[in-house]
Amino acid sequence: MEYSEIGFWSEAKLDIVLKYAKAYSTILSKRKALTHIYIDAFAGPGLHRAKISGRPIAGSPMNALTVEPPFAEYHFIDLDNKRVQALEDLAGTHPDVRVYHGDCNEILIKDLFPRLAYKSFRRALCLLDPYGLHLNWEVIKTAGDLGTIDIFLNFPIHDINRTVLVRDPSKMDPRQVKRLNAFWGDNSWREAAYATDANLFGYEEKVCTNDELAAAFRRRLVEVAGFAHVPEPVYMRNSKRAGLYYLFFASQKPVAEHIVRDIFQSYAPASERGQLF
Ligand SMILES: C[S@@+](CC[C@H](N)C(=O)[O-])C[C@H]1O[C@@H](n2cnc3c(N)ncnc32)[C@H](O)[C@@H]1O
Numbered sequence: 190m191e192y193s194e195i196g197f198w199s200e201a202k203l204d205i206v207l208k209y210a211k212a213y214s215t216i217l218s219k220r221k222a223l224t225h226i227y228i229d230a231f232a233g234p235g236l237h238r239a240k241i242s243g244r245p246i247a248g249s250p251m252n253a254l255t256v257e258p259p260f261a262e263y264h265f266i267d268l269d270n271k272r273v274q275a276l277e278d279l280a281g282t283h284p285d286v287r288v289y290h291g292d293c294n295e296i297l298i299k300d301l302f303p304r305l306a307y308k309s310f311r312r313a314l315c316l317l318d319p320y321g322l323h324l325n326w327e328v329i330k331t332a333g334d335l336g337t338i339d340i341f342l343n344f345p346i347h348d349i350n351r352t353v354l355v356r357d358p359s360k361m362d363p364r365q366v367k368r369l370n371a372f373w374g375d376n377s378w379r380e381a382a383y384a385t386d387a388n389l390f391g392y393e394e395k396v397c398t399n400d401e402l403a404a405a406f407r408r409r410l411v412e413v414a415g416f417a418h419v420p421e422p423v424y425m426r427n428s429k430r431a432g433l434y435y436l437f438f439a440s441q442k443p444v445a446e447h448i449v450r451d452i453f454q455s456y457a458p459a460s461e462r463g464q465l466f
Contacts, residue, residue, distance in 0.1 A: 192234055192236050192237050192238050192245070193233070193234070193237050193238070194237065194238050194239070194240045195237040195238070195239060195240060195246060196240050196427060197239075197240075197241075197428075198425035198426065198427065198433055198434075199237070199246075200239065200246060201423075201425065201456055202318070202343075202425065202436055203246065203247070203248070203249060203252060205341075205423065205436065205452050205453070205456065206249055206252070206316055206341050207252045207253075207255075207256070208452050209314075209341070209438070209445075209448060209449055209452060210227065210252070210253055210256045210260075210314060211256050211257070212448050213225070213314050213339065213445070213448075214256050214257070214258055214259065214260055215258065216444070217312060218258040222310055223310050223311070223312050224261045224262075224310060224311045224312070225260055225261060225311070225312045225313065225314070226260055226261055226262040226263070226264065226311060226312070226313045226314075227253045227256075227260040227262070227263045227264070227313070227314050227315075228264045228266075228297070228301060228313050228314070228315040228316070229249050229250050229253065229263075229264070229265045229266065229315075229316050229318075230266050230293035230296075230297060230315060230316065230317050230318070230324075230328075231266070231267065231293060231316075231317065231318045231319045231320075231323070231324075232248075232249065232250045232265040232266055232267045232272070232276055233248045233249065233250070233267065233272060233318075234248060234267075234271070234272045234275040234276065235247070235248045235250045235251045235265075235272075235275050235276055235279040236248055236251060236275070236279075249316055249318065250263070250265045250276060250279060251279060254279070254283060254286070259285075260285075260314075261285065262285050262286075262287070263280075263283070263285060263286040263287070264286075264287050264289065264301055265279075265280070265286065265287070265288050265289070266288075266289040266291065266293040266296050266297075267288075267289075267290070267293075268290075268291065268292060268293075270290070273288060273289075273290040276288045293317075293324075293328070294323075294324065294325040294327070294328055297315075297328050297331075298327060298328065298331060301313075302328075302331050302332070302335060302338075305335050305337045305338060306335065306337070307335065307336055307337055309337070311337065312337050312338070313337060313338045313339070314338075314339050314340075314341075315332060315338050315339070315340045315341075316340075316341045317329070317340055317341065317342045317343065318341070318342075318343045319343055319345065320345070320348070321345045321347075321348030321352075322345055322348050322349065322352070322353075322368040322369055322371070322372045324342075324372055325371050325372070326371065326372060326373060326374030326375075327374075329342065329374075329410070329414050329439075330374065330413065330414045330415075332414070332439075333410070333414030333415040333416045333439070334414075334415060336415075336441050339438070339439070339440040339441075339442070339445055340416075340437075340438070340439050340440075341436060341437070341438050342410075342436075342437040342438070342439065343434045343435075343436060343437075344403060344406055344422065344434055344435040344436075344437055345372075345433075345434050346399050346402065346403065346432045346433070346434055346435060347431070347432060347433045347434060349369060349402070350399070350432075352365040352368070353365045353366060353368070353369045354382055354395055355395070356394055356395050357390075357392045357394070358379070358383050358392065358393055358395070359392055373406070373409070374409065374413065377409075378402065378405065378406075380405075381397050381401060381402055381405035382395055382396070382397045382402060383395055383396060383397075384396045399424070399432045399435075400424070403422060403424070403435045406435075406437075407419055407421070407422065407437065410437065410439045414439070416439035416440060416441065417440070417441045417442075417443075418439070418440045418441065418442060418443055418445060418446035419437065419438070419439045419440075419446075420438055420446050420449055420450040420453060421450075421453070422435040422436055422437040422438070422453070423435065423436045423453045423456050423457065436453075438453070
């Protein structure tokens with residue numbers, strides 16, 4: 190298996206998720222009536238290689254398996270054959286790991302989330318880390334409605350800017366619009382992204398900054414998906430300071446927000462410089 194190369198922003202994401210997973214598992218392990226599980230919906234191969242140094246870097250599924258105290262169950266999902274094979278190799282010696290080969294949008298809704306009703310006494314930490322607009326809003330909304338799931342979510346601003354938000358909205362590609370509608374849950378992103386009046390050239394120009402679009406999405410996580418606690422996300426940029434994605438966290442618990450806000454804040458100044466380490 191060829192492992193993918195990752196930039197420093199992905200290393201930062203992995204660190205953030207691992208730090209919170211440790212805190213989460215420590216707190217939930219003390220709640221004896223509850224079972225806590227880890228879900229990695231866009232799991233990847235489990236191991237990467239750092240772009241600059243070439244050293245091997247544990248991916249999010251491998252990191253989750255190192256967390257002490259451990260989660261009761263681990264669920265790793267990926268669409269790619271080779272990555273699923275690598276995940277199965279990783280799972281080999283762990284009877285508490287289940288690997289799924291398929292579209293996580295279906296597997297989460299059909300197989301995993303139905304086991305997470307409030308009265309099931311199960312709670313979950315779920316990482317939703319697509320490369321681009323591959324996640325359906327239904328997953329986010331169902332997680333919010335259940336009230337039992339904390340999520341980390343990759344909001345793929347680079348993909349959105351590159352494929353959907355052209356300056357003149359009449360030139361948008363309808364297939365790309367459909368992808369953003371599916372991720373956002375409806376087409377209300379247009380209100381945040383485009384002016385309501387035509388410009389001198391006769392079209393309603395794109396007016397929003399990346400931060401404004403992310404702020405509108407944050408409001409949706411609270412007002413539409415029903416998450417009570419959504420701290421400001423971390424903005425991940427490359428060394429040229431181009432925006433890649435926003436790492437969001439959403440939960441129903443104030444304590445979870447406090448922990449993640451502290452973790453996020455320790456990365457914020459470096460993220461501003463476009464160099465996280
Ligand atoms: C950004 S990578 C995940 C990296 C991983 N979270 C980490 O940090 O180590 C995204 C992964 O999602 C997988 N993927 C893409 N679309 C998917 C889908 N609809 N369902 C499940 N996996 C998907 C890709 O094959 C890829 O391995």
